[in-house]
Amino acid sequence: MTMTTATWNVLTRELRPVLRDPFSLIFSLLQPLVFLGLFGPLLVASSPAPASQTLQSFVPGILVMIALFGTGTTGSNLLYEMQTGSHERTLVAPIPRSSLLVGRALKEMVPIMVQACVMALVTIPFGFSVNPIGLLLGLVLLAIFGLGFGALSYSLALASRNNDWMFWGIQQATLFPLMILSGMLLPLDNAPQWMQVAAAFNPISYVVSAERSLLAGDLASMATVGGFVAAAVLAAIGLGVGIRAMKKAA
Amino acid sequence: MTHIITARGLTKTFRVKKAVVDAVTDLDLDVQRGELVAFLGPNGAGKSTSLRMLTTLLPPTSGTATVAGHDIATDPAGVRARIGYIGQGTSAGHNQRVRDELLSQGAFYGMSRTDAAARADELLESLDLGALATRKVLGLSGGQKRRLDIALGLIHSPELLFLDEPSTGLDPQSRANLWQHLLELRREHGTTIFVTTHFLEEADQFAERVLVMDHGRMIADDTAANLKTTLAGDVITLGFASEADARAAASRIPTSSTTGSTVTATVDRGDLLLPRLIRELDSVTSATLRQPTLDDVFLALTGRSLRETEGAHA
Ligand SMILES: Nc1ncnc2c1ncn2[C@@H]1O[C@H](COP(=O)(O)OP(=O)(O)OP(=O)(O)O)[C@@H](O)[C@H]1O
Ligand SMILES: [Mg+2]
Numbered sequence: 001m002t003m004t005t006a007t008w009n010v011l012t013r014e015l016r017p018v019l020r021d022p023f024s025l026i027f028s029l030l031q032p033l034v035f036l037g038l039f040g041p042l043l044v045a046s047s048p049a050p051a052s053q054t055l056q057s058f059v060p061g062i063l064v065m066i067a068l069f070g071t072g073t074t075g076s077n078l079l080y081e082m083q084t085g086s087h088e089r090t091l092v093a094p095i096p097r098s099s100l101l102v103g104r105a106l107k108e109m110v111p112i113m114v115q116a117c118v119m120a121l122v123t124i125p126f127g128f129s130v131n132p133i134g135l136l137l138g139l140v141l142l143a144i145f146g147l148g149f150g151a152l153s154y155s156l157a158l159a160s161r162n163n164d165w166m167f168w169g170i171q172q173a174t175l176f177p178l179m180i181l182s183g184m185l186l187p188l189d190n191a192p193q194w195m196q197v198a199a200a201f202n203p204i205s206y207v208v209s210a211e212r213s214l215l216a217g218d219l220a221s222m223a224t225v226g227g228f229v230a231a232a233v234l235a236a237i238g239l240g241v242g243i244r245a246m247k248k249a250a
Numbered sequence: 251m252t253h254i255i256t257a258r259g260l261t262k263t264f265r266v267k268k269a270v271v272d273a274v275t276d277l278d279l280d281v282q283r284g285e286l287v288a289f290l291g292p293n294g295a296g297k298s299t300s301l302r303m304l305t306t307l308l309p310p311t312s313g314t315a316t317v318a319g320h321d322i323a324t325d326p327a328g329v330r331a332r333i334g335y336i337g338q339g340t341s342a343g344h345n346q347r348v349r350d351e352l353l354s355q356g357a358f359y360g361m362s363r364t365d366a367a368a369r370a371d372e373l374l375e376s377l378d379l380g381a382l383a384t385r386k387v388l389g390l391s392g393g394q395k396r397r398l399d400i401a402l403g404l405i406h407s408p409e410l411l412f413l414d415e416p417s418t419g420l421d422p423q424s425r426a427n428l429w430q431h432l433l434e435l436r437r438e439h440g441t442t443i444f445v446t447t448h449f450l451e452e453a454d455q456f457a458e459r460v461l462v463m464d465h466g467r468m469i470a471d472d473t474a475a476n477l478k479t480t481l482a483g484d485v486i487t488l489g490f491a492s493e494a495d496a497r498a499a500a501s502r503i504p505t506s507s508t509t510g511s512t513v514t515a516t517v518d519r520g521d522l523l524l525p526r527l528i529r530e531l532d533s534v535t536s537a538t539l540r541q542p543t544l545d546d547v548f549l550a551l552t553g554r555s556l557r558e559t560e561g562a563h564a
Contacts, residue, residue: 085339
């Protein structure tokens with residue numbers, strides 16, 4: 001079977017539960033909605049800038065957060081399938097092992113798209129203005145980022161196959177620092193020097209800046225380019241590491 | 251080519267921390283096309299590990315094997331395209347629906363959508379899963395999950411099928427149903443079946459060849475009937491009115507032992523010997539013949555009963 005057909009078949013299998021239960025997508029928006037509803041007003045109140053301007057920087061951050069948390073935990077599914085035996089079943093199927101990783105990672109794009117759209121629409125009545133082309137490009141950026149981060153989460157699952165505590169430990173220990181050090185919720189302009197240095201090494205910082213720039217309609221900025229480069233590099237690394245891990249899987 | 255499985259010196263050692271586990275040692279195996287082979291052994295004997303090497307899931311530590319005409323080490327893809335495997339675990343994804351998972355499995359094996367759908371419905375029907383087609387796997391009972399595992403393994407009607415304890419967790423009716431399926435596959439497609447089981451009666455009844463593994467080594471390989479006659483034998487027990495009668499009779503039956511007024515002897519073809527003994531010894535008051543089971547074979551081979559070992563591990 002060709003890699004493309006096999007990847008398509010794996011992708012289809014992964015999407016089936018989502019299509020059967022579309023409400024699960026909306027349900028998993030609860031966390032970002034909590035941030036939007038409880039953290040947003042705090043941010044608006046503590047900033048001298050008008051609410052709409054705060055939202056303009058906050059909403060793109062929330063969209064990246066959806067992608068970050070949605071794909072960061074996705075490896076747990078694979079971990080579970082490795083423990084039950086359904087992963088083993090796919091390993092004996094006559095399909096390239098790499099398709100098992102790529103198909104899964106590609107699937108990650110779908111929920112992100114749906115969720116980000118819903119989220120952007122929900123905030124418009126509150127004064128968030130969005131450039132439609134910018135939103136479209138912003139979704140593409142999120143999809144590439146989600147693909148890469150999802151692939152990394154699957155790699156982590158494959159690496160933790162014999163110790164599932166390792167998966168949860170590493171995941172917990174990295175997601176929040178990555179989130180805070182990307183300026184996703186609180187801008188890092190007034191952060192101490194060391195945090196700014198750390199943020200400069202965090203690819204998600206670039207994705208967040210690009211997302212802000214795109215949704216504001218600043219389509220051809222350096223921030224946009226930087227975001228796409230960061231997401232593409234992350235996707236390349238994620239897929240590379242993930243495919244290697246999947247090929248070694250037994 | 252008549253051998254569909256050939257293995258030479260297949261060995262697997264695991265390293266867990268500092269300890270070395272010899273899971274399978276020096277497995278030599280030739281299985282003819284179309285054979286139905288049962289693979290027995292207590293927990294931890296190395297059955298699953300052997301199967302996982304033959305199905306390309308685990309690279310052997312040493313040794314070679316050719317499965318369905320392809321080398322497991324140099325051409326695993328060639329092997330995978332020709333076999334089916336029902337593992338010891340649950341094959342279906344927990345968040346999938348029953349029929350969806352069958353369709354995905356069909357696609358993985360290169361079946362067209364319509365073929366996969368037709369075959370899926372056929373299997374759902376015959377494995378009594380029809381009513382569960384749109385149910386989530388997570389909510390199925392253990393036996394229902396097992397039946398789905400079997401359906402998933404059969405969807406592409408492979409020429410060689412490996413099954414790792416397929417009947418575990420099944421009720422008697424589902425077990426009978428499973429075997430009906432396997433026998434039918436064999437009759438219609440000449441499928442070679444390699445199955446591990448803890449149900450000795452299954453092996454006895456259906457397999458034409460029985461392999462016994464213990465501590466990673468193959469310790470017997472023959473038909474069930476041969477194993478039973480060569481390794482176990484029939485047990486005849488005769489009762490007498492008095493101890494004196496018993497002793498007198500025992501002196502005329504070689505290899506017999508006497509306890510009180512009862513004489514016990516392990517013999518070949520007890521079914522022929524027993525009527526003769528009853529005719530010749532008119533003091534006999536009761537007579538039983540117990541024909542051996544595969545458990546007696548295991549006891550003879552290892553000094554342990556398979557059932558006892560099972561119990562100790564379970
Ligand atoms: N991945 C592994 N890592 C370490 N040891 C293993 C691994 N897989 C199997 N073993 C060990 O290898 C030995 C053989 O195990 P195997 O699963 O092949 O037994 P089995 O005959 O299938 O037993 P059961 O009847 O319980 O299924 C056992 O001692 C087991 O603990
Ligand atoms: Mg086993």
